[in-house]
Amino acid sequence: MNQHFPVLLKEAINCLNIQADGVYIDGTFGRGGHSQAILKKLSNKGRLIAIDKDFQAIQSAQEKFHLDARFEIIQGSFTQLPEICHNRQLTGKINGILFDLGVSSPQIDDPERGFSFQNDGPLDMRMSQNHGQSATDWINRCEATEMIQVFKEYGEERFAKRIANAIIEARLEKPITTTGQLSQIVTKANPAWERHKHPATRVFQAIRILINSELDDLKNGLESSLPLLANKGRLVVISFHSLEDRIVKRFMRDNAKGPVYPKGVPVIAEQIKADFKRPIKAIKASEQEINLNARSRSAILRSFERQNS
Secondary structure, three states: OOOOOOOOHHHHHHHHOOOOOOEEEEOOOOOOHHHHHHHHHOOOOOEEEEEEOOHHHHHHHHHHHOOOOOEEEEEOOHHHHHHHHHHOOOOOOEEEEEEEOOOOHHHHHOHHHOOOOOOOOEOOOOOOOOOOOOHHHHHOOOOHHHHHHHHHHHHOOOOHHHHHHHHHHHHHHOOOOEHHHHHHHHHHHOOOOOOOOOOOHHHHHHHHHHHOOHHHHHHHHHHHHHHHEEEEEEEEEEEOOHHHHHHHHHHHHHHHHOOOOOOOOOOOHHHOOOOEOOOOOOEEOOHHHHHHOHHHHHOEEEEEEEOOO
16 A cells, blocks of 8 residues: 655645744545644644544544644535534634545545445445445546546546446446446546546546546635635635636635725725635645646646735
């Protein structure tokens, strides 16, 4: 099993601009690499709240940090942040929020989780294995039109129709229940393999995004995070594919513009006050980090700061 390396660790911590007595949220705990680095910079008065859907991540957090009074772990989604902060009287008092999107290395490496097209295992793909439909449930019941749309929209797969038809034909013979089955079907149906990319990559990505409502959760999480931040509070997001990054980039850009007035309203640029500073330039992994951790190759970090209370 591959060792887990938190992606863009130094860059994320720098962008959070951590205050020793501050309150921070790690919205995607994973295996705790970013949380550990945040805790190192906090004083005894500091506080870190971590969230993850994955029960294995919760267990990992409890094992690592159960003796640290500054730390709290919650099983759930970062879309629940408003409720979590309200219940702790922390709305408008958070100094930094981090979202590290995507799937963690331990999840990918564990065949039983069903995320990998390279390791055969049950076709599951749920971040929280006790909730919602699995990839097996979806792949064996959905119609061709839905499958094609999902592959196109979430996987940007140009051979979506051909692959969907191959899946439907295969499931007529027997249900598709393992990652190995699905990977073989997609690989065989894909007529043009991309260099340095497994032919099933886009389809697996699309199904995972659908099963876990990843893009909808991201949009909701970004929007709901804004009222939680204190003055000078930072929002830092690490994304791993163009669909996520496009949402994050547009969100930060639009919120840094300030209110939009109807055309013809006599307002000059100097009079428009935005609640957030323009995001800093996107950060990508260095060649050194990519050599150490190939997963970081596609990572993009974006951040911005609340500039008035």
